[in-house]
Every structure is written in C-alpha cells, then in structure tokens.
Amino acid sequence: MKEVKFYGAGFPYRPIKELPGKLIVLEGTDGVGRSTQIQLLRAWLEGEGYAVSDTGLRRSTLTQSGLDAAKQGHTLSPLTMSLFYATDFADRLENQIIPALKAGFIVLSDRYFYSVIARDVVRGANRAWSRKVYGFALIPNMILYLKASIPTLISRIVHGRGFNHWEAGMDIRCADNLYDSFCVYQAALIEQFDEMAKEFGFITIDANRSITHVNEQLRQHISKLFEEDQ
C-alpha cells in the first residue's frame, strides 16, 4: 500500500511510513467457505510469484490459550469477549500482519475486525464504541465479502464441521436448540455485514455459487489490484 491509512489513530508510538505489501481481507459469516478460498488463492498467488502470508482470528500467540480457556468456561461476557478479541486482533496486526506487509508480502486475512464488530453488536455492544476500539486498525487494500444465504450455510455446516455452541450464538440463547439458534444468529450477523458493506466498502461476492465460480470472481477482483500498480 502506497499510503498507510488507519481507521483512527493507528499506532502513534510506532509511525509507519510505507508498507510495500498488500492486505486482502476475506469476510463473511461462519460456513461461507472463507478458508477453502484462502487456500486456493494462496496457491494461485504463489504460482504467480507472490510471497503470501495468511492469518485469521484467534491465532495470536499472546491470547490464544487464554481465550480458548475462557471460552471453555463460558466466563466471557459480550464486553470482555469484545475486548479480549480486540487484544488478539491488535497482537496479530502489530506482530504478524504489519511486519509481513513491510516485507512486501500479500497478506490474506481470514476475517478482519468487521466479523468481531458484527458479533459484538448482535450481542448488544454499542456500534460507535466497537468501531472506535478498532481505531488502531489498518485500512486494507481490498475487502472481499463472501455472502451466502442461510440454507447454503446450513448445508455446509451440516456436511462440514457440524453445529457448534458459539457459531449458533447459543451463548445468547437465540433459541432453545442449535439449529434454530444458528438460523436466528447468522441472519442477525448477515444484517450487520450488509450494513458494513457500504460503510467500509466491501466487494460483495455471491458465495452461494460453486467453489470454482467464487474463486474465479475473487481472482478477477484481486487481479485488478495488481493492475493498478503497473
């Protein structure tokens, strides 16, 4: 990125002049196929000769074990969860993403803070407060939003990893069983994503289509990003 821009104050104690790499974010709800697409994109980009680094939520060395333990005990409230995830995000941004961008890597991020905000707001967090928390976040070069309908998500979840407590929003008890709770919760998340699509300039991709089709769409958009440089 030629110009380094943040949503808010960034990291005032560590001014960054230039980041030669590119930050590409894949967003979307659970079961939308983000990780499959990232694998395919990575192989494609590496084939083209780019150095690629991928990252995802809850993978920071700082918070991973603490967050996992907290989630096991269900001791997290929406507020503490929101701040704990922000810690994780900041750690990855400062210690993984920014160094990779400095070294000229293409960083493929499996979700960014938009997912966290969507989750927080659905759980009752103040919209403006949540956005300001991420004032340190770097503005990505491109945000690709994979959008799929609830029936598509359900078929992928059932044939994939199965329903789980958090993805079904059972911590806030949207319904008395995992299936209904999943439907209510994911619909609420999609509503948040749609709102953010405008606000943050997401490129919306129809993720109900086949993996190959979606991947083709993603490649087309990403190719444009590189054309601009030439």
Place this chain on the structure above:
Amino acid sequence: MLHKGEYKGKLIIVEGIDGSGKSTQIDLLYKWLLAQGKSVYFSEWNSSNLVKSTTKLAKKQKIFTPTTFSLLQATDFADRWQNYMLPMLKAGVIVLADRYAFTAFARDVARGVDREWVRNLYSFSVQPDLAFYFQVPLDVAVDRIMEGRAKLKYYEAGMDLGLSENRVTSFRLFQQRIINEYDRMTDEFSFKVIDGTLPVKQQQRQVRQHLRKILQGWRGLPNPLRTTRHTYHKPVEQIAGSQQAGKA
C-alpha cells in the same frame, strides 16, 4: 468524559504513581468504613482471573505492545467492572478501587497510545463519586519505591519504551510521563488532589472529610454482620457497641 452512574452505592477510587502512598490511604479508609458498619467492597487493579494467564505469559515473554497491553488491561477491568464493582454499586455498597480507568489513561498514554482511543475503551465505566489523586514529586515516589524493593520489573520500569538501558533511569522517565498525564486529568475528571508528602495521618484526615460529606444522609446497603445501636438483638448490640468505640 465518563458518564455519571446513578447507583445506590458509592464509588471511591484512588490514583497516583507507584510510591505515592495511595494504597496505604485506601487501606485505612477501608478499615475505617468497616468499623462504622458499612458494606464495603475493595477491588484492585489488574486482578481478574480471566486474563491472568495471558498477562503472565506476555510479561514473561515480553510480547506486549502498548496497544495490546492497554486492551488486555481493559479486558481485566471490564471483567471486574461487570462481575464485581457494578453489581456491588447497584446493591448499595461502597466500592473502593485501588486504581481505576484513570490509571490506564495515564499509563497507556505515557506508553504512546492515543488519548481519545483509550478513553473510549473505558467509556462503559462511570465517573466515581470521589476520585482521589495522591500527588507526589517524582523523587519522593522513587525513593519510597527503591527503599522497599530489590529490583524494578521490566514493564513496571517502562523498559518496553526504550527510554533508557538503565532500569532506574527508565522508571524515572516513565513515571514523569505518568505524572504529567495525571496532572492534566485533574480538571477533566474532578480529582480531589491530596498532597502525598504530608504525614499519613493528615492525608487520611482529609480523605475522611471528603467521605463524610458524600455519606451524609446517605443510606446504603445494611451490613447484616454488623448491627447498629438501633438493633433489638441484645447480644449483638453489645458486640457492635464495643467496636464502635473508635468511631469518630
């Protein structure tokens, strides 16, 4: 900046740099209020179990950045706020806090994070009923700290800021930055400034005067373990009476 909480209880907090004597004062205050039969709850900075293992790991491996340090401490505070301090305030208890959001506003900004950003993080908390700031010159605080301790810890000394290779020098520079932040917050958050160089007893007298003012005519949560002289249970009344001897 912080919104006003309309709770039945009272929130009293103390702030100041390390070695300002604030913990001594709040401890005396705690005992004084208990002796009066008040329902009191005490909370200390950075003491929640939720983030304990993460903090320990980060301090040991020195992997905190100013932003992650700030966010993790806000997580700790949020946990204590929602699970202990807020419920106690709602119940009508006097909540005493050794350090509050202002510690983050002072320290995190001294570490270089944005002033407005860190204030937003803590905007779920409320303006205390009384916020004491124990003001001491840097030299006094440093002398007190160095007397009682063998070695300054890495983050405590602000070594992560790269201000100096020498721990004591780094500590001094870091603490001075914190003092500057506290001083500029005095009006913003209506601090009651107490001169931390005065004798302990004199400081405590001033603290108690402020307390008396806000507790006048106030009725909080009765303490079932401590009965007042209005009780009809004779044996208990005797116990309570004997312990009220020291009451001013």
